[in-house]
Amino acid sequence: MKTSDQTGSSETITSDEMRALEQAAIASGRVTGLELMERAGKGVVEAIFEEWPELVKDKRRAVVLCGPGNNGGDGFVVARLLEKAGWGVETFLYGDAKKLPPDARVNYELWLGRGGVSKIEVCYSYRWASHPVVVDALFGIGMNRPLPDELRNILMATLNCRRVAVDIPSYVSSDTGDLMCPWPHYTGQNQLTVTFHRPKAGHVMADGAQVCGKVVVKDIGL
Ligand SMILES: NC(=O)C1=CN([C@@H]2O[C@H](COP(=O)(O)OP(=O)(O)OC[C@H]3O[C@@H](n4cnc5c(N)ncnc54)[C@H](O)[C@@H]3O)[C@@H](O)[C@H]2O)[C@H](O)CC1
Numbered sequence: 033m034k035t036s037d038q039t040g041s042s043e044t045i046t047s048d049e050m051r052a053l054e055q056a057a058i059a060s061g062r063v064t065g066l067e068l069m070e071r072a073g074k075g076v077v078e079a080i081f082e083e084w085p086e087l088v089k090d091k092r093r094a095v096v097l098c099g100p101g102n103n104g105g106d107g108f109v110v111a112r113l114l115e116k117a118g119w120g121v122e123t124f125l126y127g128d129a130k131k132l133p134p135d136a137r138v139n140y141e142l143w144l145g146r147g148g149v150s151k152i153e154v155c156y157s158y159r160w161a162s163h164p165v166v167v168d169a170l171f172g173i174g175m176n177r178p179l180p181d182e183l184r185n186i187l188m189a190t191l192n193c194r195r196v197a198v199d200i201p202s203y204v205s206s207d208t209g210d211l212m213c214p215w216p217h218y219t220g221q222n223q224l225t226v227t228f229h230r231p232k233a234g235h236v237m238a239d240g241a242q243v244c245g246k247v248v249v250k251d252i253g254l
């Protein structure tokens with residue numbers, strides 16, 4: 033597993049340490065959660081074009097799978113920035129938009145100004161081959177229980193696409209690298225994982241070291 037680190041250190045941190053850093057930066061007034069989310073989404077889009085430069089010129093199609101928390105919020109930022117770059121973007125939300133945390137809700141609303149959001153159930157019968165990029169923004173460091181079967185099945189159907197995990201694939205524990213659902217171990221190919229500030233243990237340990245594929249660490253100014 034390669035980590036290309038733009039922040040100068042590949043030392044891993046825990047999800048608690050990451051949350052504490054984010055909260056301290058926000059509490060200091062140096063930055064807002066919304067600014068951190070925008071930087072995270074921008075970092076994901078940068079990493080996509082760095083990893084697959086051939087995608088820069090064409091107007092491509094992407095699917096963004098957004099979850100009920102701030103990882104989903106990052107996904108709505110990615111959707112907006114790709115659409116602004118001329119891509120055709122479809123977003124799907126797992127959960128209730130009305131229950132999104134504030135920063136994610138802002139980015140959900142911002143995205144609504146540019147495109148629709150479908151319920152994740154629509155993905156159950158999706159033809160994925162026509163989408164070169166699928167962004168997994170379902171769960172990040174807040175994942176705290178096994179992935180529901182219906183979400184696992186959707187992610188399994190995307191194995192042949194260029195897959196981009198926001199922060200961490202939604203079936204990997206960010207603190208242990210354990211798989212949070214039955215998942216084939218060989219699936220690191222055409223998988224890009226874009227995380228923020230520092231790699232997490234889940235990117236370099238246990239099964240996470242395989243299934244995270246190429247891990248890129250983006251600085252979000254913490
Ligand atoms: N804090 C910030 O300002 C920033 C956060 N970033 C991104 O945010 C995520 C962490 O967001 P958080 O809301 O804490 O957690 P998640 O989005 O990962 O998910 C929480 C959400 O999902 C529910 N949940 C957890 N596990 C499951 C499951 N297995 N099945 C169903 N539902 C589940 C849980 O109850 C919550 O509702 C971080 O990874 C970053 O991507 C920004 O990057 C920077 C700013």
Ligand SMILES: [K+]
Binds near residue numbers: 169171197198201202
């Ligand atoms: K994710």
